[in-house]
Amino acid sequence: MPAKKITLIGAGNIARTHASVLQSIPGVSLHGVFDVSQGAAEAMASQFKIPVVHDSLEAAAMSASDVFHVLTPPNLHLMSAMPFVEAGKTVLIEKPVGATAAECQAFAAAAQRSGAVIGVNQNLAFNPAYLKLRNMVLSGNIGQPKYMSYIFEAPLRQLSARQFSHWMFREPGNILLEQAVHPLSQIVDLAGPVQELNALAERPIEISPGVGLHNACQVSMICERMPVSLRFHVGANFTVCRMTVVCDDGVAIADMTSNQFHVLERSAYMEPIDNYISSRKAARQWAGEGFAGLRDYALSMIKLKPRSDAFYLGMKGSIEAFYADLASTGKPRIDLAFGSHLVDVCAKIAQGFKSLPQTDAPAVAASPPSGALVAVLGGTGFIGAYTVEALLRLGYRVRVMARGAANLQEVFYRAGVEIVRGDVKSPSDVKAAVAGVAFAINLAHGGGGGNFEAIRAAMVDTASLVADACVAAGVKRLVHVGSISGLYLGDAAAKVTGSTPTDPMPHTRNDYAHAKALADATVLSRHQSGGMEVVVLRPGLVIGAGTSPFHGGLGFFNNDQYCVGWNAGSNPLPWVLVDDCATAIVAALEARDAAGKAYNLVGDVRPDARSYVAALARSLGRPLKFVPSSPTGLWLIELGKWFIKRVAGQKVNRPFLRDILSRGLRSQFDCSDAKRDLHWSPVADPAEFQRRAIAVHGKR
Known part of the structure; x- marks a missing residue:
């Protein structure tokens, strides 16, 4: 079977990660690239030996490529992906799939008419530590899941650099679409669709006159398979990205930042001995995975092992799963419906955001300056x-x-x-x-x-x-x-x-x-x-x-x-x-x-x-x-x-x-x-x- 030809729409940093991953997947080949900056597209084509540089979305849609990766900023997803969806192509769109529910509905309607297949790249849903937790919980080895707690505390470079013109700061809900979809993708993947939620937002910080950034909230959710509590905070000093699932017979914990997973279980012994045995087992798990991370980093530095950081492995796992799903069922597991549900959840959380308190308007100069x-x-x-x-x-x-x-x-x-x-x-x-x-x-x-x-x-x-x-x-x-x-x-x-x-x-x-x-x-x-x-x-x-x-x-x-x-x-x-x-x-x-x-x-x-x-x-x-x-x-x-x-x-x-x-x-x-x-x-x-x-x- 000939290799699937891939065209990348967008030539930024995330596109380079996609290109690097695609070069390692058998049965696919990079065929084309398009970017509004012709120079950026040509530079990427040169770096990754991509044979075709397209001069328009329309030209790309008419090409011989089989799959199109849409890697533009979120506010451009609809415009960038729709030509391929309307043409009935297979499309992988970077998260979030759309900026609004209306955009998601437009994708769904167009795909229904054309037969297009749409996947969403939710890379954190393929984080290695999370996948270990997911497999453990779904195996039933620690009983039935009863409750999930998720702490997502992350720094935000654009916030500390005051780059407030970035898309994620333009509308109150954009910060959720840009950042909260990461933990939400794992929550929905394991706990199931969100049926009810209640969001308690902290006071926003003013980033421009009358414009507030809601960078922290607590969300309580009733999902299909278990209740979930989410702590979401970007702009944090200490990074924590940790999921804890409490089951009948154990607790599974995944730390996405350090890419580590461990389980707390019982033994057959009395409680003091059981506590010691459980703690020692968990410590061995943490130490072993910590050493493995250090070893893999060192080996990847000297090219004796492929790149193995958690971000890259999550991206690799997501893109590989997309193509594996296409080969086996013709439909990706992380699809348009999945991505649209995350957009809907973000919109519901944003409804709980608070308005900035009213302040007096700044004093206006008596007359505008008239100098040079x-x-x-x-x-x-x-x-x-x-x-x-x-x-x-x-x-x-x-x-x-x-x-x-x-x-x-x-x-x-x-x-x-x-x-x-x-x-x-x-x-x-x-x-x-x-x-x-x-x-x-x-x-x-x-x-x-x-x-x-x-x-x-x-x-x-x-x-x-x-x-x-x-x-x-x-x-x-x-x-x-x-x-x-x-x-x-x-x-x-x-x-x-x-x-x-x-x-x-x-x-x-x-x-x-x-x-x-x-x-x-x-x-x-x-x-x-x-x-x-x-x-x-x-x-x-x-x-x-x-x-x-x-x-x-x-x-x-x-x-x-x-x-x-x-x-x-x-x-x-x-x-x-x-x-x-x-x-x-x-x-x-x-x-x-x-x-x-x-x-x-x-x-x-x-x-x-x-x-x-x-x-x-x-x-x-x-x-x-x-x-x-x-x-x-x-x-x-x-x-x-x-x-x-x-x-x-x-x-x-x-x-x-x-x-x-x-x-x-x-x-x-x-x-x-x-x-x-x-x-x-x-x-x-x-x-x-x-x-x-x-x-x-x-x-x-």
Whole structure:
């Protein structure tokens, strides 16, 4: 039988996981890919040797492919999948299958007319630990199930990064469709369809004026086979994803985060002995599975075993089950009806969400600002919000360009602020953003990538694009906001000023630092050629209300309780308060002596890493710990990882001790040039710094 031909609709990160899994499944082959970004589709086709890149959904639907994986954002599922459903194709749609019940009904009606087969990729329903629990409960070996408890406490990167334009924050129920469908998929799979539910939601957090995020709730459910209690909380500090099923003759527990499963059972002995035997058996199970996870990770690193993390195994299990079901019955077990039921359950839970309390409308300025128009690219982020506030305070009008314009902070809705959607990688978007402005501020970093070339293209090429657009538009001055990371900061005896050149050995640095140094040089070259006045600002470790206090300049965080320092943690660190940073950015627009220069923005209060973490622990009331380390030791660990990856055939850059030393930030900053030329006066009072940098994150 010829292999089934597969076309991927969407070429983002999740599509790469699907492609990787599909390459390991016999009887299927990657045939085509489509994405609205032709470049993204072509890059993916090159990476996975996909022969056909389609230029439209219609062209993909008319292709020779047998199955279509729809991997676009949830709000685009209906538009992306419907051409294939109406054509009677077999379709696998990423969770959630639809954004509303109406979309699910539209899929059902179209599939009934065309005969299309629709599956839903609910990867957590195939988590290995969950499957062990499921098999144990269904086997009857611990009696009949009586009750299920589920705790889902998870961090949320987009929440901590304040990326509130993401789809999951646009409507109250979207957070459930994006996140709660994970535990709900396991609940419905094992306990059966939800027949009744009662949701008790916690008070929402305000993410934008009048817009609340309901990130925590408790849900009591009566399901077909047992009652269920679900604790749902995203944005948590400690990750817990644990299902407990109480049966007549034992308790089954699955921990999806650590991918571990164990059972509590009785023995034939009296209770004290029985407790000891049961505890010892459970401990052996936990220890054995913990060791297996560590072993599999190590083996996969050196390519002696396929990738074996819980997320990937869940994705692999889901996609493999989809094709196995097609081969055996022609219909997937996790189908449209299953996915639609989850959407319906999410809608019912959302009915229990509370409204934000009414607050007084913000005061409106007596008259809108009438000063010069300033374009701020990438202006809706952390530093951007403070910069816009500072611009308005001085009477400037502001045009902010950002990729997402939903759920913004209050300052962006004030008179004098114009929001335009745009991507810093798009020449036409940048051209429109800077047209007719007197000054421009570039806060957009351009994104990242998997290798230096991708990061260089994201940071350096976009910085060049913005500078060229400003020159063409006749912008008087461009303020480019970079980072001190482009400097070498590992020499404790060195005094660093604005005139200190970027690292003369960039090849010894990480890709981000290397690209930052190149971006600064690229922008300054526009001033040197006489095309436009340019000022480069390099903020230090920016801190304040509105960002995470767990700054990467302290060290690296395997979790936010333990900071592993880049060194012993006793040297002063180059902190700068975000509002001080914004003040300097605005001052640089018209400072007479600043044109053509670079300045470092570091405040006068510079606690070391140990002191900062200790103060933060007191403020948060949490047992945070700073773990000192040896830069040489860290480098040897990185060197060992690099060696293993190279042996396994991966192309990765060799780590340098010099890079680790620079991350320790031991050099001394002298910012007298910024204070003089920009008339800049950062906070010098340690108590005030403590209040605005640390206490602002305190217990709430």
